[in-house]
Amino acid sequence: MRNIIYWKPDSLHGNASSHATSSDDKRMIELYYWPTPNGHKISIMLEECGLEYEVKPVNIGAGDQFDPEFLRISPNNRMPAIVDTETGISVFEGGAILIYLAEKAEKFLPKAPPEARFEVLQWLFWQAGGLGPMAGQLSHFVNYTKEEIHYALKRYADEYDRLLAVMDVRLRDREFLAGDYSVADIASFPWVLPYRRLGNDLDKFVNVRRWFDTLKVRPAVQRGVNLGKDWRRDEARNERARALLFDQDSATVFAAASVLEE
Numbered sequence: 001m002r003n004i005i006y007w008k009p010d011s012l013h014g015n016a017s018s019h020a021t022s023s024d025d026k027r028m029i030e031l032y033y034w035p036t037p038n039g040h041k042i043s044i045m046l047e048e049c050g051l052e053y054e055v056k057p058v059n060i061g062a063g064d065q066f067d068p069e070f071l072r073i074s075p076n077n078r079m080p081a082i083v084d085t086e087t088g089i090s091v092f093e094g095g096a097i098l099i100y101l102a103e104k105a106e107k108f109l110p111k112a113p114p115e116a117r118f119e120v121l122q123w124l125f126w127q128a129g130g131l132g133p134m135a136g137q138l139s140h141f142v143n144y145t146k147e148e149i150h151y152a153l154k155r156y157a158d159e160y161d162r163l164l165a166v167m168d169v170r171l172r173d174r175e176f177l178a179g180d181y182s183v184a185d186i187a188s189f190p191w192v193l194p195y196r197r198l199g200n201d202l203d204k205f206v207n208v209r210r211w212f213d214t215l216k217v218r219p220a221v222q223r224g225v226n227l228g229k230d231w232r233r234d235e236a237r238n239e240r241a242r243a244l245l246f247d248q249d250s251a252t253v254f255a256a257a258s259v260l261e262e
């Protein structure tokens with residue numbers, strides 16, 4: 001990883017948008033991150049929990065996701081990932097990271113009763129297996145393909161639209177997706193946030209709109225979404241970045257992993 005940024009949450013150090021120049025306390029979360037919706041799930045969560053964290057940018061347009069050091073903690077070559085320097089545990093996959101942090105901070109995921117815990121977990125998995133991947137594919141066909149592929153665009157736009165309706169029905173008689181504000185809401189917000197760019201609007205989803213308006217004014221949500229927003233990102237236009245991101249197959253994985261055998 002090229003850069004290391006020491007990041008101290010507002011709730012602990014008074015000024016969220018400033019980087020500390022050094023870190024004496026080694027007991028913190030290392031966040032392997034790039035400012036995308038999947039990254040935002042974790043930056044929002046860390047801000048909400050008030051956990052101290054150190055940001056390690058993974059510039060996915062420059063190929064940092066194939067760095068052997070990163071691959072050891074994230075075998076899927078994808079960010080986000082975390083390392084908890086207090087326990088030595090590393091975790092990849094947004095949903096698993098959210099559960100880990102919730103249990104560490106004892107926030108946003110009830111331990112008991114099982115009904116309450118699994119209410120949150122099922123909506124978290126709904127996001128991880130549905131809203132996130134479908135919106136992610138839609139984003140690919142909206143933002144990154146050079147030619148317009150009507151079938152793919154319609155397929156994913158329809159599915160994103162359908163999932164927003166599922167959320168809307170769920171939110172008819174409750175403020176949040178599962179009980180109190182939880183990791184299910186935190187995971188879902190970053191993939192509702194780009195609704196306009198993804199060609200949808202919230203006019204027909206009045207309950208999602210209310211939920212969205214409630215979350216977007218939370219200071220921790222704003223800090224999480226703003227983390228790295230000024231970093232240079234040219235993945236859509238830069239040919240090398242496009243090749244790194246969109247020409248991956250099994251050979252890419254085997255080549256990256258071969259370094260681990262040395």
Ligand SMILES: N[C@@H](CCC(=O)N[C@@H](CS)C(=O)NCC(=O)O)C(=O)O
Pocket residue numbers: 036037038039060065077078079080092093094095128132244245
């Ligand atoms: N299911 C994963 C998805 C992570 C993911 O797709 N990350 C993307 C950025 S949003 C990535 O690292 N892409 C690098 C690449 O495609 O090479 C999660 O939720 O953590």
